[in-house]
Amino acid sequence: MELSKNYIPGEVETKWYQHWIDQGYFHSEPNNKPAYTVVIPPPNVTGVLHMGHCLNNTIQDILVRRARMQGMNPCWVPGTDHASIATEAKVVAMLRERGIAKSSLSRDEFLGYAWEWKEKYGGIILQQLRKMGCSLDWERTSFTMDPDYYETVIKVFVDLYNKGKIYRGKRMINWDVKAKTALSDEEVIHKEVNGKMYHIRYKLDMPGEEYITIATVRPETIFGDTAICVHPKDDRYKHLVGKHAFVPMINRRIPIIADDYIEIEFGTGALKVTPAHDVNDFNLGQKHGLEVIETMNDDGTMTDAAPMYLGKDRIEVRKIIATDLEASGNLVKIEDYVNQVGFSERTDAIVEPRLSLQWWVDMKQLAGPALEAVMSDEIQFHPAKFKNVYRHWMDNIKDWCISRQLWWGHRIPAWYDADGNVYVAENEAAVNAKYPETNGKTLTQDSDCLDTWFSSWLWPIEVFKGMSNPNNTEINYYYPTSTLVTAPEIIFFWVARMIMAGEEYMGKIPFKDVYFTGIVRDKQGRKMSKSLGNSPDLLGLIDQYGADAVRFGIMIASPAGNDLLFDESTLEQGRNFNSKLWNAAKLLKMWEPRISNEGTVPQDAAFAMDWFQAKLSATQIEVDEMLKTFRLSEALKTIYGLIWDDYCSWYLEWIKPGFEQAIHADVYNKSIEFYDSLLQLLHPFMPFITEELHHALKTQTQDLCVKEYEAIGKVDETVLNAGALLKNVISTLRDARNKNQIKPKDSIDLHIQSENNAAYQRIENILAKQVNAKSIAYTQASIGSSIVVALEKDKFYLVADQAIDTASLKENLLKDLEHQKGFLASVEKKLSNEKFVQNAKPEVIAIEQKKKADALARIQTIEESLAQL
RNA sequence: GGGAGCAUAGCUCAGUUGGUUUAGAGCAUCUCGUUUACACCGAGAGGGUCCGCGGUUCGAACCCGUGUGCUCCCA
Structure with missing residues (x-):
């Protein structure tokens, strides 16, 4: 497969999203694998995607995709919230524009318009989530006013009333004069x-x-x-x-x-x-x-x-x-x-504030187990600092006013007779059955509906029909859910109440981990809002940069639990990363026609492969640990560095064959394999480009989206250290070349003075290539009229054609010497302190002694170098 | 008024029970460079009184106290 000059996200994204859907990768059914369940915080049905959703859903998708690749059975449930007050306000406004006053309509007429509106605009936000690549199980899309869900909400009201946990009372309430x-x-x-x-x-x-x-x-x-x-x-x-x-x-x-x-x-x-x-x-x-x-x-x-x-x-x-x-x-x-x-x-x-007769939930009766679940870490908050906030609210909990003087929502199942007596049951027939005295009387249903959150708090249960069809296979398999990803601002509205409902109706917590995202702010630190007009158009950004770049941009700037200052330049960084990934693949593919099976793998390439294998494994372990502890931003940074620096800047340069030279098949295949592993590691963060490149590298038997991670290899520390030394030598020598104004094109003769020549012989081809040396020789004595560079205990002599700037060389050496002496002094001070020697742990003292020995050796090397100038 | 959190490079942040070379990364900045993947690039560099003050300790970015400044939640 030929790769185009540049990566064009648009088509690739549409193509792969459709493919994933067609393959049914996002659909989950209970099976014998471990479940990984996430329920989306249902956005308002009338909402459009904003930066907060983008962050929140990207995080969920990363967790879900990762779980899928770890061989779990992930189920991410999409859906929307009827958002009683917000939606009713929008419908009223829409009607007003059409010259219709709400007061001129009957309840049923109004609800007719509201449903019409919901059907027309309700799906928009879910469509937008597809653009972002979210791997939601679309066959499970739920709505808080679906018929079963509606009945469940009513049942819960009746049940809590019967248990004495809901009551009606005249108290001071907060009155919204606009929504009335x-x-x-x-x-x-x-x-x-x-x-x-x-x-x-x-x-x-x-x-x-x-x-x-x-x-x-x-x-x-x-x-x-x-x-x-x-x-x-x-x-x-x-x-x-x-x-x-x-x-x-x-x-x-x-x-x-x-x-x-x-x-x-x-x-x-x-x-x-x-x-x-x-x-x-x-x-x-x-x-x-x-x-x-x-x-x-x-x-x-x-x-x-x-x-x-x-x-x-x-x-x-x-x-x-x-x-x-x-x-x-x-x-x-x-x-x-x-x-x-x-x-x-x-x-x-x-x-x-207004005195009014409303319906209330007696929260003190529900708070106990919900508080305990979080305090005992049965439910873990990330970051844990939100435990305090949660406890404080729970300790000072007030009763919850749940009646709203609105029509769009779940209508309160309470009926009144002419004398004002109240009867609560699922419907009028149930009232008659339960309260025989009501038979023959004219009853009027309460005209109010319930607070939106009175339905949302059942979300993790009822999306699996855990209440309308208790003990069904799905609820038993998927509940409790795994991770809830949400904003800290709804910790009381939603998180706390879901825990209460879970304890009350399932006897179990609704989720094991709660990851609180930060608030998305603009560059000046202001919260993004419609009224300030500082909220960028997300779909426009996706068109401009690609969904992967947007996901990258928002995640790279998103420290766990802190607010993130959104800056479009991080999206640019994401787009540049796309290009880098694309170009690295192009380079690999360029070598394909020149693969050779002749001979053995060159020694330097063998070293490079060993080193990268070790580096890859070490980083995989690191990333695994970070993701386990929800440090997603750090994990992405780590992967970014592994790909850009270690793979592209070091590894690929080390194995790169000379101009029009062949590449050994083992080296080629291993490089492709490494790259595929990198794509797999990155996939949860940037699903589209990684899937595309996975297939571009070679004919694959499986899509990356569902390819399971293999066990991580053992890390060879020795080769890891050898690689680090090599990188250090190269950087140091390049710096010396730079400071002495040796042009990149001009080659040098390099003489190495070391007690361990073998270590350098193994990598000398790489070294020669990377510092543009036409020869490498080993010496026991100093080399005249050369640039001397000291590193650890070794010395490097660079012989160039041009004159050497002795003065600046000397200056640099003196600067280094001063630094080393200062360092030595601080170490010696520590070691000569009797109390330190007495109290410090032996391994700490050993480290200090090694520091001292190293510093002395380095000082000697520098002084010798200086003497030659 | 009550509570919580934060303060480390120009910016955004790491820094694990106090000791791992006189504090690290990314971005930005500067210098050099178009060498056959990539200028959406490469090589390299500079940049810090770890907010101030006091304390504990052989040793503090890290622990304690205090001051200052910001942020959030609740009333």
């Missing part, structure tokens, strides 16, 4: 916002003109005030406790109470208490039996509690109320103030 739904605590993003602190005085219900001044960042909520609270020990206000004051503008009379919750130093030390719109105020209100007055509607506009602002948005009111308060004489001052404000994760609306 409740949110869980995890869906609220706290950001720092520059705001104002308003100091407002309330007239006291006392004779005369006396006031009490409070400080607030939310003046529009004064209409919901039902008390003013001060610290019982605050001398400024002690005398006012038990008295009353009037809310400005509406003149409602409220009590002044005392509670040590108040921070005396904060603001004016007097707090306005608004139980309907602040969690802390609500708790205070409960404690003191205060009235709750709601001032806000579900869309964020003011209620008739604030008659003068009725129907106006609370943000707008905050702007104008200052003027009105000033007019009424109640505004004392306004200060700049930075405070934390909660925003909806999905709609970015400012979240309003």
Whole structure:
């Protein structure tokens, strides 16, 4: 097979992906091999691929492909999440564009549009994963609202309700005024916002003109005030406790109470208490039996509690109320103030604390085993630092608000009669059966649906129908899954809850390892986001550089557990690596017509082969260890260096036949074999080009994608060291040539003075070729008018045609001498320290003594060289 | 306010229970070079007060304390 001048990724990628699919390599069925199961963190069904997905799925694919080549039975399950709030928001927006208001539709009509939308756009992200080369089992594609999955979610709700782990209650929740739904605590993003602190005085219900001044960042909520609270020990206000004051503008009379919750130093030390719109105020209100007055509607506009602002948005009111308060004489001052404000994760609306009747999961009942599983390392977190984060959240766990005032999702299986009694069962018939008193009564189903994560937490179980068809062959084989790869930001949303669900419903952990990826940021360290416009178009990048280069680029810059700063230059590096791989194969193929079986393998080529075999095995062991510990980026760097430097720059140069010379068949075949091993090692990271080259090298009986790794050979340390010495000698001599401005084309005569000539004789052909020496001779004495180079205990004399720059030579030697002397001094200092000799381990002392001997020898060599100049 | 983490070359990072030659890699930079795979290249080089201070130790990038600066999570 002839290789084109350059590697063109596009066609090759399409060709091989289709081939792999056609061969069914990615499809898994339970068999007698060990399972390696990965479930994809299901992306939002309406989503498109971004850099975060790229990183996350590349990592999963590396693990899965590696497992496949290790002879396991990998199963990587794709799928999407219905993403209740995000999808509903998109559908509402789409309808609005078409001039349809959600409020004008019935639930069923709306869901009709939503499904239509899902069918049309839902598959995009999965198609994009194919472009990246992900070896997902497409026959297993799941969706969190598939019929079986849907039923399972409902069953789980009913079950937890029956067990008393789900309840309905009126509590403070986070209200998204845009989506008009409740949110869980995890869906609220706290950001720092520059705001104002308003100091407002309330007239006291006392004779005369006396006031009490409070400080607030939310003046529009004064209409919901039902008390003013001060610290019982605050001398400024002690005398006012038990008295009353009037809310400005509406003149409602409220009590002044005392509670040590108040921070005396904060603001004016007097707090306005608004139980309907602040969690802390609500708790205070409960404690003191205060009235709750709601001032806000579900869309964020003011209620008739604030008659003068009725129907106006609370943000707008905050702007104008200052003027009105000033007019009424109640505004004392306004200060700049930075405070934390909660925003909806999905709609970015400012979240309003609101008192509301919702459904809750009692998390304390579920947390115990889930915490234990991680703390005992039954589930291992990588990096382990996330254990702390996890424990902290679990220790302070709060109940989970799971009802959402949305239509797109799993509808809550609760029914109400005319009196407001609640009945929970799978469906209305089940309600009637379970609660005979409901027969004949008109029941209405709860109109809310469940939080998306209430379905996602069953993902590793239900993609194998572990609940809709308990104990089936697949769940028993694939569960628990092997590795979960996900972002640390969803550790609470998803990871923790999956562990809870696994323990609750399978009695087993859902996965053994969790690998947390970093967050993809731009060059300036900003998180990539749509609004900043700093998220590159992934498909465009794949078109430009090829999928392998993109995978390489994102992995090489991706230290385990740290954020990665995405820089397109790493993709260039990946593309260059493609070229390097391609060209090395081209070189090998160029030799094919000149293969010869005559004679024996030349000594130098034999050495090169022995050395590379040792280097390959040593690196395979190293890479294996790195991958076992999830140090993927390091593993890729190591493979990159092995291919580029050791194979291409050293090995291939060492065995390269002279101009138009034959290559021995054994050398050729071994070189092809080595290269194939390198491709195999690299395959999980860069699947396309490696598969292509695997087949280009020679006729293969098997695709690389499913070729199993062979046992790693034993590492010959002696030859490994000999190779290292050779590389060192070559580099040192090349440096000497460079510094003496000997042109690459000009050859030299090399004289070696060593006590171990045999070591050099074995490799002298390589040496001659690599330092452009036309002769190599061995000598016992120094050679005049030559460039002298000292290395270890050996000396090298380079005889060139041109004049020698003695001055710079001397300078270099002196510099080296100084360094060696300094080093010797530090070693001697250590060895002459009695305490060191007494306390240090014997092997450490031996090392120090060897260092000393080596340094002395080197100093002698350098001094001898200097003497000759 | 509570908690966690980080600080090593211009940049991104390795550095395993403290001792493995006076700290390593990749990228970037500089010098030289188009020699029959590759300029998307080759050869070579330069570049570090391991954040500051104090301590433990025969010995500290590594352990302890403290200060500073960043990042993340939670409220």
